[in-house]
Amino acid sequence: MSIRIGIDLMGGDHAPREVVHGIRRYVDQSSTSAQLTLIGDPAEALPLLQEFAIPDTNYKLHPTTEVIGMHEHPTRALKEKPNSSIAQGFRLLASGEIDAFLSAGNTGAMLVGTLFSIQALEGVIRPTMGTVMPKLNGRTGLILDVGLNADCKPEHLNQFAVMGAVYAKHMLGIENPKVGLLNVGEEEGKGNLLAQATYPLLRDNQSIQFIGNIEGRDLMSEKADVMVCEGFTGNIVLKMAESLYDMAKHTGIKHPFLDRFHFENYGGTPVLGVRKPVIVGHGISGSLAFCNMINLAQQMIETDILGKMAQEIARHSAS
Amino acid sequence: MSIRIGIDLMGGDHAPREVVHGIRRYVDQSSTSAQLTLIGDPAEALPLLQEFAIPDTNYKLHPTTEVIGMHEHPTRALKEKPNSSIAQGFRLLASGEIDAFLSAGNTGAMLVGTLFSIQALEGVIRPTMGTVMPKLNGRTGLILDVGLNADCKPEHLNQFAVMGAVYAKHMLGIENPKVGLLNVGEEEGKGNLLAQATYPLLRDNQSIQFIGNIEGRDLMSEKADVMVCEGFTGNIVLKMAESLYDMAKHTGIKHPFLDRFHFENYGGTPVLGVRKPVIVGHGISGSLAFCNMINLAQQMIETDILGKMAQEIARHSAS
Numbered sequence: 001m002s003i004r005i006g007i008d009l010m011g012g013d014h015a016p017r018e019v020v021h022g023i024r025r026y027v028d029q030s031s032t033s034a035q036l037t038l039i040g041d042p043a044e045a046l047p048l049l050q051e052f053a054i055p056d057t058n059y060k061l062h063p064t065t066e067v068i069g070m071h072e073h074p075t076r077a078l079k080e081k082p083n084s085s086i087a088q089g090f091r092l093l094a095s096g097e098i099d100a101f102l103s104a105g106n107t108g109a110m111l112v113g114t115l116f117s118i119q120a121l122e123g124v125i126r127p128t129m130g131t132v133m134p135k136l137n138g139r140t141g142l143i144l145d146v147g148l149n150a151d152c153k154p155e156h157l158n159q160f161a162v163m164g165a166v167y168a169k170h171m172l173g174i175e176n177p178k179v180g181l182l183n184v185g186e187e188e189g190k191g192n193l194l195a196q197a198t199y200p201l202l203r204d205n206q207s208i209q210f211i212g213n214i215e216g217r218d219l220m221s222e223k224a225d226v227m228v229c230e231g232f233t234g235n236i237v238l239k240m241a242e243s244l245y246d247m248a249k250h251t252g253i254k255h256p257f258l259d260r261f262h263f264e265n266y267g268g269t270p271v272l273g274v275r276k277p278v279i280v281g282h283g284i285s286g287s288l289a290f291c292n293m294i295n296l297a298q299q300m301i302e303t304d305i306l307g308k309m310a311q312e313i314a315r316h317s318a319s
Numbered sequence: 320m321s322i323r324i325g326i327d328l329m330g331g332d333h334a335p336r337e338v339v340h341g342i343r344r345y346v347d348q349s350s351t352s353a354q355l356t357l358i359g360d361p362a363e364a365l366p367l368l369q370e371f372a373i374p375d376t377n378y379k380l381h382p383t384t385e386v387i388g389m390h391e392h393p394t395r396a397l398k399e400k401p402n403s404s405i406a407q408g409f410r411l412l413a414s415g416e417i418d419a420f421l422s423a424g425n426t427g428a429m430l431v432g433t434l435f436s437i438q439a440l441e442g443v444i445r446p447t448m449g450t451v452m453p454k455l456n457g458r459t460g461l462i463l464d465v466g467l468n469a470d471c472k473p474e475h476l477n478q479f480a481v482m483g484a485v486y487a488k489h490m491l492g493i494e495n496p497k498v499g500l501l502n503v504g505e506e507e508g509k510g511n512l513l514a515q516a517t518y519p520l521l522r523d524n525q526s527i528q529f530i531g532n533i534e535g536r537d538l539m540s541e542k543a544d545v546m547v548c549e550g551f552t553g554n555i556v557l558k559m560a561e562s563l564y565d566m567a568k569h570t571g572i573k574h575p576f577l578d579r580f581h582f583e584n585y586g587g588t589p590v591l592g593v594r595k596p597v598i599v600g601h602g603i604s605g606s607l608a609f610c611n612m613i614n615l616a617q618q619m620i621e622t623d624i625l626g627k628m629a630q631e632i633a634r635h636s637a638s
Contacts, residue, residue, distance in 0.1 A: 136569050147503055150511035184466055184554040192469035192551040216558030220566060232511040233552045235503040239535030240559060247539060250455050251576050257566070 002035045005297045006098035009040025010067045010085040011105025012285045016040055019104075020048040022290020027058050029291075034298050037062050037098050039085045064088050067105075070283055074108030078116075086110065090117035093276055100297040102268060104281030104289070111148060114271050114278045121310045123317045126156045127273035129280070130164055131238055132172070133227065134260035136220050142168050143182075143219070143227040146269065147235035152194065157181070157228050158201040159313065163272045164226040165208045166312050170303045172225070180214035180224025182233065188212070194230060202228070207316040267292030270300060273309060277301060321354045324616045325417035328359025329386045329404040330424025331604045335359055338423075339367040341609025346377050348610075353617050356381050356417050358404045383407050386424075389602055393427030397435075405429065409436035412595055419616035421587060423600030423608070430467060433590050433597045440629045442636045445475045446592035448599070449483055450557055451491070452546065453579035455539050461487050462501075462538070462546040465588065466554035473517040476500070476547050477524055478632065482591045483545040484527045485631050489622045491544075499533035499543025501552065507531070513549060521547070526635040586611030589619060592628060596620060 007023065009016040019040075026032055036059040038045060045061060066084040068077040078087050089101040090113040103110055120127050130144030144164045149156060161179050168177035181202055183191045188199055190213060202210045214224045219237060229237070241261055248258040259265070267289050268281035277300040279293050300306065326342065328335040338359075345351055355378040357364060364380060385403040387396040397406050408420040409432040422429055439446050449463030463483045468475060480498050487496035500521055502510045507518055509532060521529045533543045538556060548556070560580055567577040578584070586608050587600035596619040598612050619625065 136566065150503060150514075182555060184469060184551055192549070195469075195551070216555035216560075217562040217565070219559055220562060229555075230511070232503055232514070233555055236501060236535035236548075236552055237555065237559065240538055240556065241535075243536040243539060244563075246536070247455065247576070251574055253572055253574050253577075255570055255572050257570050258572075 003033060003298060003301045004037060004098045005034045005294055006037045006039055006089050006092050006101040007294065008085045008089050008101070008103030008105055009038050009045050010064070011103035012281060013070070013283050014286060015104065016044050016048055018285065018287045019290050020045070020052050020054065021287035022294070023054055023059070024052040025287055025291035026294045027054060031295070034294065035059070036294070037092065039089050039092070040064055041067075062088060062092065068109050070106055072106060072109070074106060074112040077106065077109055078113055086113055090114070093118060093278070099301050100277035100279070102279035102281065102293045102297050104268070104283060104285040107280055110278065110280045111271070114274055118274045118276050118278065121273050121275060121306065121313060123313045124273040125159060126152070127271055128160045128163060129231075129269050129271055130167060131269050132266050133219060133241060134257065135222055136257065137222045139174070139222065139225070140172055141225050141227060142172065143229070143234055143237060144272070145229065145231035145234050146238040147231045148271070149231040151232070152230035154194065154198040154201050157194070157198045157230065158205060159273070159316075161202055161205060161210070161226065161228045162207045162312055162316050163309050164228060166309045167272060167305060168226050170305050170308055171299060174225050176209050177225035178211045178223070179208045179226040179228060180211050180218065182227050182229035183213035183215065186213050186215065205316070206319055207312055264289040265292065267296050270296060272306075275306065277306060322352060322617060322620045323356060323417045324353045324613055325356045325358055325408050325411050325420040326613065327404045327408050327420070327422030327424055328357050328364050329383070330422035331600060332389070332602050333605060334423065335363050335367055337604065337606045338609050339364070339371050339373065340606035341613070342373055342378070343371040344606055344610035345613045346373060350614070353613065354378070355613070356411065358408050358411070359383055360386075381407060381411065387428050389425055391425060391428070393425060393431040396425065397428055397432055405432055409433070412437060412597070418620050419596035419598070421598040421600065421612045421616055423587070423602060423604040426599055429597065429599045430590070433593055437593045437595050437597065440592050440594060440625065440632060442632045443592040444478060445471070446590055447479045447482060448550075448588050448590055449486060450588050451585050452538060452560060453576065454541055455576065456541045458493070458541065458544075459491055460544050460546060461491065462548070462553055462556060463591070464548065464550035464553050465557040466550045467590070468550040469554075470551070471513065471549035473513065473520050476513070476517045476549065477520040478592070478635070480521055480524060480529070480545065480547045481526045481631055481635050482628050483547060485628045486591060486624060487544050489624050489627055490618060493544050495528055496544035497530045497542070498527045498545040498547060499530050499537065501546050501548035502532035502534065505532050505534065524635070525638050526631055583608040584611065586615050589615060591625075594625060596625060
């Protein structure tokens with residue numbers, strides 16, 4: 001049975017046109033294998049699906065009548081707009097009609113929807129979000145949490161490390177990934193209270209290869225593949241990293257390394273530690289971002305990344 | 320009476336040669352006005368002072384016999400090595416024989432020495448450290464705290480904002496500087512518990528022009544001149560920013576904007592909120608960094624920046 005990916009046609013500043021354009025880019029790829037469930041307003045969607053000549057063998061349309069705006073209150077909007085594309089996406093995901101859901105719409109609604117419609121994996125205290133970080137040696141690292149959990153406890157970070165290592169291995173292809181704790185100094189004992197209390201947990205964690213503390217200067221270096229922090233610092237680091245691409249454009253610097261910071265290249269940010277893949281996109285996503293969000297969803301399903309996380313969390317909890 | 324600046328000749332990976340080379344660069348400038356007290360081992364210092372032909376009208380040598388190593392325990396080292404260059408520097412600063420002290424030696428010893436030898440300004444709960452951040456519009460911002468206070472309370476950040484605004488005005492020449500709270504979203508109510516609790520304090524703070532939350536993508540933008548955060552996030556942002564210069568070198572990118580991230584251009588990091596200027600340098604400082612650390616000390620004394628901070632903190636506390 002083929003993979004079924006649900007796509008919010010109405011989410012994002014450039015929806016639905018850029019979403020459909022992204023779908024065109026996706027179906028043009030040789031690696032394309034998913035059946036797409038397109039969730040949105042048929043009156044807006046059908047002309048675009050025709051314009052971009054999306055083969056009707058590739059998708060089915062799930063009609064909706066409402067849209068959650070970018071600045072609406074998440075919980076209220078989900079409740080008051082049950083026929084919105086985001087609410088319907090989570091309904092389809094929860095009922096098993098789709099295997100993954102992605103949207104560049106209201107981020108808060110996506111996160112509330114994920115946490116309430118799709119349960120956390122058995123044993124996971126806090127789901128998290130991670131994003132890739134380009135490394136100067138050409139490889140790619142992972143930093144997490146990048147904003148889902150602004151306040152964390154040490155055991156949360158310890159689980160993020162486990163989930164991040166699984167992601168790095170199976171999604172980024174890094175055998176035995178090096179896990180580092182993002183901190184203000186190299187030595188054990190450095191840091192704020194959270195980092196100080198987290199260090200011994202990571203050191204004693206048998207599920208990961210912990211290499212100690214890393215600093216802000218190591219984010220782009222090869223020192224660690226998986227970089228663990230709470231979501232406040234991680235979100236600021238992520239947005240600073242993304243701004244390097246804008247900085248390059250602003251200053252006229254052209255270099256492949258800086259191009260790698262363009263968020264459209266990785267598409268969106270996956271929620272980790274939940275039972276089914278949910279991918280949250282930037283509001284300003286263009287067609288490349290949507291294409292890569294679909295690719296990311298496909299890869300997450302094909303690798304059964306969340307199933308592998310569940311196994312590793314169970315092993316970690318038992319040890 | 321001329322300004323008297325104390326310089327640790329023995330501190331840093333390239334001391335004392337690069338320190339003396341930096342002094343040469345300092346005395347070569349037309350703006351040079353300080354009398355230098357050079358603190359270190361005469362056997363090592365005198366040949367270098369001769370080699371670099373430092374005029375003996377510019378300095379006097381304060382001989383010491385001990386050195387605190389880069390990895391020694393700060394409190395213990397200061398106690399056990401009273402005749403070290405760092406311990407002597409703080410003795411001279413506390414007794415009024417010098418007006419400022421700078422070193423690229425053991426950072427911990429510099430901070431412990433500052434907090435114990437030089438008192439906090441009246442009303443300052445926590446001294447802080449701030450560092451400049453290049454802005455894409457050609458201007459320069461200030462981010463603080465960058466590592467002195469890894470765990471903070473809202474009132475600490477509120478005072479950092481006041482001290483940062485004074486620094487931006489009188490040291491960076493920014494009239495009515497815009498103060499932003501570094502956070503994970505733009506709207507009030509976003510953030511971790513600390514940021515959420517800090518926002519209303521900054522909003523109601525009559526001593527500053529608060530422009531709301533800023534995000535990681537705004538660090539290099541003109542949105543805020545003074546960027547306030549706790550020292551954990553600030554330290555990671557600072558080191559990530561400094562690494563942009565190394566990234567440029569590694570990738571072969573040449574651009575004046577990235578050159579501005581080279582720490583030697585601003586020299587060292589001042590401690591703010593204490594009674595006398597102390598400047599902490601990078602261990603890897605070269606002559607340019609030492610020259611600029613002396614310039615920074617001179618400017619801090621000439622502008623009476625710490626006196627102005629004391630006035631503003633008193634006004635803020637009274638309001």
